[in-house]
Amino acid sequence: MTQLGEIQQAILNGESAAVGSLPVPESYRGVTVRADEVDMFEGLESRDKDPRKSLHVDEVPVPELGPGEALVAVMASAINYNTVWTSIFEPIPTFKFLKKYGKLSPLAKRHDLPYHVVGSDLAGVVLRTGVGVHNWKPGDEVVAHCLNVELESPDGHNDTMLDTEQRIWGFETNFGGLAEIALVKANQLMPKPDHLTWEEAASPGLVNSTAYRQLVSRNGADMKQGDVVLIWGASGGLGSYATQYALNGGAIPVCVVSSPEKAAICRKLGAELIIDRSAEDYKFWKSDTEQDPKEWQRFGAKIRELTGGEDPDIVFEHPGRETFGASVYAARKGGTIVTCASTSGYMHQYDNRYLWMNLKRIIGSHFANYRESWEANRLIAKGLIHPTLSKTYPLEETGQAALDVHRNAHQGKVGVLALAPQEGLGVRNEEKRAKHLDAINAFRGA
Template sequence: MDPLSEAVLAGASPETLSAAPVPDRYLAAHLRVEDVRMFTGVEDKDVRKSLRVGEVPMPELAPDEVLVAVLASSINYNTVWSAMFEPMPSFGFLKRFAATGGFAGRHDQPYQVVGSDGAGVVVRVGVGVRHWRVGDHVVVSPAYVDDQEPATHGDGMMGNEQRAWGFETNFGGLAHYTVVRATQLLPKPAHLTWEEAASVTLCAGTAYRMLVSRQGADMKQGDIVLIWGATGGLGAYAVQMVKNGGGIPVGVVSSPQKAELLRRLGCDIVVDREELGLGGAENGPEETVAAGKRLGRIIREQAGGDPHIVFDYVGKATFGLSVFLVRRGGTVVTCGSSTGYQHQYDNRYLWMNLKRVIGSHVANLQENTECIRLFDLGHLSPALSRCYQLAEVGEAARLVQTNSHIGKVGVLCLAPEPGLGVTDRAARERIGEQRINPLRLPIAAEAL
């Protein structure tokens, strides 16, 4: 371990951190451009074969950037896409970014460090950074925006040069160090451990924009919200936000064990997919309508009406049902599409019933700030279920790839063990360990 990493783990002062040399190379989970065609003609694109852990060169810091020593990160589905080289190799994103010129040219490398979540310690700041200092404990938003674009100042997600850090950029969070723009940083909730905090920004921020923000569904008290994949990374945060905001969450899961976990999250109505006769992404129109009618009856009987909002990140397997089920004038809000991007639905249900579909992507800095505040207050809890070491990142990503996980799967980077990083013990005791970690109770292992 290099002297700077040792100083971070020792809790050294900002002065000591600033004096320690930045290493020339660092350990990172990364992909190699020569592996791009390794899955051609292969049905099971096992990400354990493409994700490498090894040293990569330390990039130069731009004036508006910050170097963060990463204590923990987590797996998101975009890392799975990158490691499968689908729907296209993410090295193409790096080339297009590099073509914009200046410091962006650093990102076009024969390797890509992946990962779009992170929690750690600021160890260097660029000369143009004003609001962050060496020694600050931070979490990283995946929204990599260009603050010189006019559209960014209306909504950070609307700029043409907005990118997902660690997916459409290089130098991501599954590493000992990461380079991020200052506009990606947020204060780490002081009562959370490194791995808990690292499970928050991408999925919770995305769920916040989808449900709570005016840019999304603009949920109000009393709204009935159908949540597909309700014990997944996004779904577990969506359930909490609906409940916290006075709505009525309806969660759909795939096993009795996951149903029990969902009840622990406070979900009002829990539905097992088996009750609906859903077999996956290849349901035909008749099966889809029949399943929709069954689910609609369940929701009306238990919630008193059809959903005002459907929260859909599953995609191909559920989107037709989402459009069918949402009430007249209601909203389907969608992102991700983990089961496939090509959605089919009967447009009559959309146009004749004046329904809306809203596409949503990550969250702007203000939305993520409001979201993190809810964690600080103890109103939201991390969705972390288990944690791996950086050397085991392939296994962690494989768990997500095969949908064998619940909530978020964490990865320890510089942190030698779980449970470190809490600087406000009083707040943690006040909120309560069980409430902070609802998916890390013994039942969580059974659900896997």
């Protein structure tokens, strides 16, 4: 049996604590993009770029473990839109991020390689910790959030997302979670919720923390009870958590989806006010350069029809270019548009009259700090927020998993198994799981 096989077997046997006495292998399999292929999609439209062609499963060396870091045996991971961007080399190839990071210090130089191991989620077991790590030890079952931060600048000590050297692990750094072993900073680690399988526990990380900061945190929209919250893509990876936070926090979600199937998922979560934008046939753009304010007005009227005449207090924005003009229009006077991601395009256009004359606010929100991530994970662990995993692929089919997300052919989150040989493993608290099983499985088969 290989060294990695011995580690895998110990974890599967429920003997995670034993991994500390097992040798760490010299290499592992990771999902990579390659620097010599960054021009492979040149001339193609974004929608025509195929992640199956650019994402590879390669055998790569285990990186050197530095101070304050941890090596984790990855049982499962998940797809986020940043992996799609990485795979199609947009908006820029991520090797530019790695090169810039590599200039920071001799330790950071490890990340500047001709291959990039991607992925910003994981659930697994700590293999080794570096000098100065006190809160975690080999054998701990963990999940990881994706904030990589240096904290040598004063800017990050009030909110780590404002640190001058803040990066997203597995996107702007190397050695990410779509792999059998990952390298993280120890302050990325959080306890694995004990009632979830490996793949369920891996799936919330990035999107759950992002939704928490964007909607709940004082650093975001600071949602309160009774707020009307317009949620774009309400059954998707990010929107599905926003919908849960709105419902859990006493707000009133207005869920925007693109099919009857996605509407049904939102109803299963408990949402009642739903707009199927495909059925309503909204066309916010007349052409590539001109929007249609009459469609904004028709959209706003539909929202008021559902809410009994109220406009949204908060608009949870992440599609970006396609929807942003409508979002600014739709928010109530004094309302908030909180935005991240821009999956349909980064160059937003809106009519500023609706913003300035109605005293609306636009808040930019990016991932979450450690405290926000910890709180978001705590809610998962307590069974108050649930995974939205719909489908899981093996590591070898990560390209197909990314294509599903790229083409919006998915619901909720798409998982990837790494060292876990099959789904359904890793549950340590069956009693708690039984209480929440319907909610945990809400997106399954969708």
